[in-house]
Amino acid sequence: MTMLRPLKLTAMFIGASAQHELAYRANFWIGLLNSALNFGTGLLGVMVLFEQVENVRGWQYGQTLAVLGVYLTVSALRSLFISPSLDALAGMDGEIWRGEFDFTLLRPANTQFLASVRHWRLFALVDLALGLIVLGAAVTQLDLPVSAGHALSFALTLAIGGLLLYAILLTFASLTFWNPGFLFGWVFDGLFQMARYPVGLYPGVLRLALTWIVPVGIITTVPARALSGDLPPALLAGSFAFAAAAVLAASALFRAGLRRYASASS
Amino acid sequence: MNPRGGVALIKATWLSWMQYRSFFFLLAFSWMIGPLVYLFVWSTAAGGGTVGGFTRGQFVAYYLILILVNQLTIAQTNWTMGDLIRGGQLNRLLLYPMSVAYNTLASELAGKVVYLLFVVPVAAGLALVLKPELHLTLANALAFVPALALAWALSFLWGYWIALLAFWMTRADALVTVEAAFKFLLAGQVAPVALLPDALRALATLLPYRYVISFPVEVITGQLDRAGLLTGFALQLGWLAVALGLYAALWRRGVRRYSAIGG
Numbered sequence: 001m002t003m004l005r006p007l008k009l010t011a012m013f014i015g016a017s018a019q020h021e022l023a024y025r026a027n028f029w030i031g032l033l034n035s036a037l038n039f040g041t042g043l044l045g046v047m048v049l050f051e052q053v054e055n056v057r058g059w060q061y062g063q064t065l066a067v068l069g070v071y072l073t074v075s076a077l078r079s080l081f082i083s084p085s086l087d088a089l090a091g092m093d094g095e096i097w098r099g100e101f102d103f104t105l106l107r108p109a110n111t112q113f114l115a116s117v118r119h120w121r122l123f124a125l126v127d128l129a130l131g132l133i134v135l136g137a138a139v140t141q142l143d144l145p146v147s148a149g150h151a152l153s154f155a156l157t158l159a160i161g162g163l164l165l166y167a168i169l170l171t172f173a174s175l176t177f178w179n180p181g182f183l184f185g186w187v188f189d190g191l192f193q194m195a196r197y198p199v200g201l202y203p204g205v206l207r208l209a210l211t212w213i214v215p216v217g218i219i220t221t222v223p224a225r226a227l228s229g230d231l232p233p234a235l236l237a238g239s240f241a242f243a244a245a246a247v248l249a250a251s252a253l254f255r256a257g258l259r260r261y262a263s264a265s266s
Numbered sequence: 267m268n269p270r271g272g273v274a275l276i277k278a279t280w281l282s283w284m285q286y287r288s289f290f291f292l293l294a295f296s297w298m299i300g301p302l303v304y305l306f307v308w309s310t311a312a313g314g315g316t317v318g319g320f321t322r323g324q325f326v327a328y329y330l331i332l333i334l335v336n337q338l339t340i341a342q343t344n345w346t347m348g349d350l351i352r353g354g355q356l357n358r359l360l361l362y363p364m365s366v367a368y369n370t371l372a373s374e375l376a377g378k379v380v381y382l383l384f385v386v387p388v389a390a391g392l393a394l395v396l397k398p399e400l401h402l403t404l405a406n407a408l409a410f411v412p413a414l415a416l417a418w419a420l421s422f423l424w425g426y427w428i429a430l431l432a433f434w435m436t437r438a439d440a441l442v443t444v445e446a447a448f449k450f451l452l453a454g455q456v457a458p459v460a461l462l463p464d465a466l467r468a469l470a471t472l473l474p475y476r477y478v479i480s481f482p483v484e485v486i487t488g489q490l491d492r493a494g495l496l497t498g499f500a501l502q503l504g505w506l507a508v509a510l511g512l513y514a515a516l517w518r519r520g521v522r523r524y525s526a527i528g529g
Binding site for chain 2: 191
């Protein structure tokens with residue numbers, strides 16, 4: 001397999017998904033409404049809070065806005081391809097459930113790669129744009145000179161967050177090989193909502209759990225801290241190691257699941 | 267009308283829902299998270315002092331009661347009724363010798379009992395850890411009962427008429443999404459209505475959303491004066507009448523228009 005082949009395949013998957021999506025035009029408007037509401041309620045939620053208080057345990061308006069921006073951006077990346085692909089594999093009525101995963105296994109490409117990038121929801125690009133707008137607003141609010149170093153560490157932590165999210169979702173998808181009725185992804189969806197706000201706002205035990213056990217904190221709070229230039233190098237290194245370990249562990253679990261898969265259906 | 271058949275249906279629905287309880291526990295969990303996030307955010311913001319007149323403990327009490335009320339009044343008619351119309355399963359129900367409303371009511375009761383089996387212990391556990399502060403007076407407790415009953419009735423009928431739109435449109439879900447956003451902003455979830463900026467607070471007082479979730483909570487936590495209480499009840503009853511009228515009108519026209527798809 002040359003280096004270019006995965007890229008070419010991905011481009012083809014994107015094209016096929018775009019054609020599929022364009023067939024449902026009414027859905028576009030509903031999707032637009034959904035995105036606008038999600039953006040508006042998120043923004044108003046933060047604004048209402050800071051109408052009442054100047055700062056919450058050291059978190060100011062701009063920094064909290066940055067967390068929201070990262071949350072929206074990462075969520076958009078998730079619904080761009082991670083969730084559509086993994087849901088088609090392991091969701092309710094997905095390929096593992098129906099036994100159609102056999103066809104995916106037979107294809108001459110890496111199965112984890114196929115399972116992770118096969119389906120795209122290009123509409124999520126709108127959400128991505130909205131997330132970036134919130135990030136822009138946060139930078140203006142912070143009123144800090146954003147140096148190249150800041151920008152670089154922000155991009156790095158954002159990538160770490162994305163990888164970590166991918167690892168978590170891949171873990172849940174892999175667990176479906178053991179039990180197709182597994183809905184732990186839903187529990188994670190609920191907990192991920194907590195990442196809309198800085199983990200520093202949650203009480204002690206929950207804060208630790210949200211950072212290291214269900215690491216939604218690393219996914220959003222750490223990049224926001226990088227953006228406002230308040231990121232200890234140790235935290236950056238720690239997050240990177242954590243994300244790398246999580247991706248390796250999730251991939252190993254996925255392969256173990258593949259070996260277990262015994263097909264289904266008639 | 268056939269009350270005995272109705273009771274039997276309610277029992278059967280409850281038993282069948284209990285079989286899927288882990289699914290419904292998860293659903294209840296995901297509905298809880300929204301208010302829970304704001305419980306933590308606001309109680310942290312209050313810290314040792316007050317924010318907008320609320321202490322930390324009062325925020326905890328407000329949001330814990332809100333979680334319970336939200337779970338009791340949440341409208342699930344979009345899938346217990348709307349999906350039946352869209353999928354054509356309504357045919358079978360129309361042939362029963364009793365009102366179709368019994369079926370929706372049966373799912374309603376079954377669902378609420380199953381959710382509460384999950385939410386009450388969780389809320390009680392949270393109360394032990396987070397130490398809510400509630401000055402309960404007899405008058406507030408007594409006013410809470412009708413406020414909650416009306417909130418439930420309003421939520422049920424309001425959700426029901428929106429579900430009935432399925433007779434005309436296939437994607438009424440879009441409306442449900444808009445409603446969810448309004449409920450988040452205006453029904454005391456993102457912040458107690460008293461803490462909203464003026465424009466939003468005026469909108470919250472006028473629109474029906476506050477009266478299905480946060481109004482009973484404001485009543486029991488003693489946030490309302492006499493005038494606020496009376497206007498609250500008046501608007502709650504007014505919106506209930508509107509919802510009832512819309513339900514009756516839409517049901518009559520819709521069922522005449524209905525031609526089944528599938529079976």
